[in-house]
Amino acid sequence: MYKIIAQVAHCLTTRSSARDFPIAIAHDYLTQRGGAERVVLALHKIFPEAPIYTTLYDPEATFPEFKEADVRTSPLNRISFLRRRHRIALPFLPLAATLFRVPAKLTIASSTGWAHGFNVSGEKVVYCHSPARWLYRSDQYMGDRAAGTLTARVLDLLKPALTRWDQWAATSDGHPYIANSTVVQERIRSVYGLEAPIIYPPHSVDTNAIRTSIPGIDWGSDEFFLVVSRLLPYKNVQHAIEAVRGTRHRLVVIGAGPMESQLRATAPENVRLTSNLDDAQMRWAYSHCSAVLAVPYEDFGITPLEGAAYGKPTLALRAGGFLDTIEPGVTGQFIDTPEPEAIRRAMDKFSPSDFEPTRIQQHARSFGLSRFERQLRELLDRFGEDF
Structure with a gap:
């Protein structure tokens, strides 16, 4: 020292x-x-x-x-x-x-x-x-x-x-x-x-650019929820993982940080953790998920807009910057607390057919460069x- x-x-x-x-x-x-x-x-x-x-x-x-x-x-x-x-x-x-x-x-x-x-x-x-x-x-x-x-x-x-x-x-x-x-x-x-x-x-998503699948993730389109986050306590990724434990829901977590080893060691079979992806792989993840899951106490939170560029809705914590970027019933839905039970209830109620992708994409364009x-x-x- x-x-x-x-x-x-x-x-x-x-x-x-x-x-x-x-x-x-x-x-x-x-x-x-x-x-x-x-x-x-x-x-x-x-x-x-x-x-x-x-x-x-x-x-x-x-x-x-x-x-x-x-x-x-x-x-x-x-x-x-x-x-x-x-x-x-x-x-x-x-x-x-x-x-x-x-x-x-x-x-x-x-x-x-x-x-x-x-x-x-x-x-x-x-x-x-x-x-x-x-x-x-x-x-x-x-x-x-x-x-x-x-x-x-x-x-x-x-x-x-x-x-x-x-x-x-x-x-x-x-x-x-x-x-x-x-x-x-x-x-x-x-x-x-x-x-x-x-x-x-x-957001800086180019929806026309090439997409590359992610090794180790063989789930098809609309078969998983997506979390993109640094792995820190206030990001609440640990609660998102607990929310899908023992359920039919599938979760892909993309991110790195101090909690990575702990989360990898305890994640259930229906969770995939990966990190250090290139932009083509990120585009694949956003375009193939059923919805983005965003439950941190975020200052702004860009991931709902990146998902929205592909017409994907977001289940987001009713807090922070998400209050500026989520239109309930149009671009996503709010979750009142980041506890696993509340997250699980929101996932159980979610249906992609409740959302219109073109309206979500239009919303994303208003946050462009x-x-x-x-x-x-x-x-x-x-x-x-x-x-």
Whole structure:
């Protein structure tokens, strides 16, 4: 541990280059595949010449499209152990973010807790996926099983200092915030005292592109429910798996995370867990499922829209960002609690014939990239530059 701390201290003294860009994109860390990383890819499509600044980058753990981008990392990235276990880096990230210079006239920071504190040379706009969950919703983020663990105790010890840094990063220079959903807009108001307009994230599904079947999943079309999620406690994947135990329902879970080994060890025969799929395999999963199952406490939640692009409805928890994206009876149905019994009842009552695929697809198109780009550029016009 002392050796790692010494390495961190040495790395953080290294300065970045000083060239100014017209626009840059910033993100906390690119070490996983999630909705926030999808937003960064959308920003990259809109501004393909903009470099992407991030504290940690693991090309094999995140979306492969980032290999085609100009990704620039903080000195902290030299420590390979932290790239593989980014949660271990939490104590070091405030300092890394504060010292990490982004030389651009305008920086769009995609932030869940760190990128809003990057040291920018020009203007900054923060696209906020949520104020840091591990600070303001840590019990939900870590789950009941984490109570009393070393990680939980360290987080409790560091929380006052991390919270002070986070509040400073959010309010010190008056940069504008954008919320990704109604619930995040309210969190920004509550936590930071800031008013933020909403720009919903886009889905990026190309329904005409090739689809490739997933090894180990031989169920036919409309024969399974689909969960796409990181495997963290607040995502409630464990409850979705329990909901189908001993039933006729089939469930495919696509995702990776700290709970993966536990879920694999306890999953029943009618559940398939898989991860690290390419886009062609993801398209197959969405197009062949009977419905998407989404029961996390999600800030926005892009998976219902990705399923909707193929005309698939979603059974979603009545909470968070799903309140912005689900039209009950049209694009899906709500589940009132994430408990296995409630999830099972919703699955028992579900019938694909109750939904019209073309209406669901029409709904998905209203959340496309063109709408996201138009609204974003309208907001950026205030800076008086032609971006």
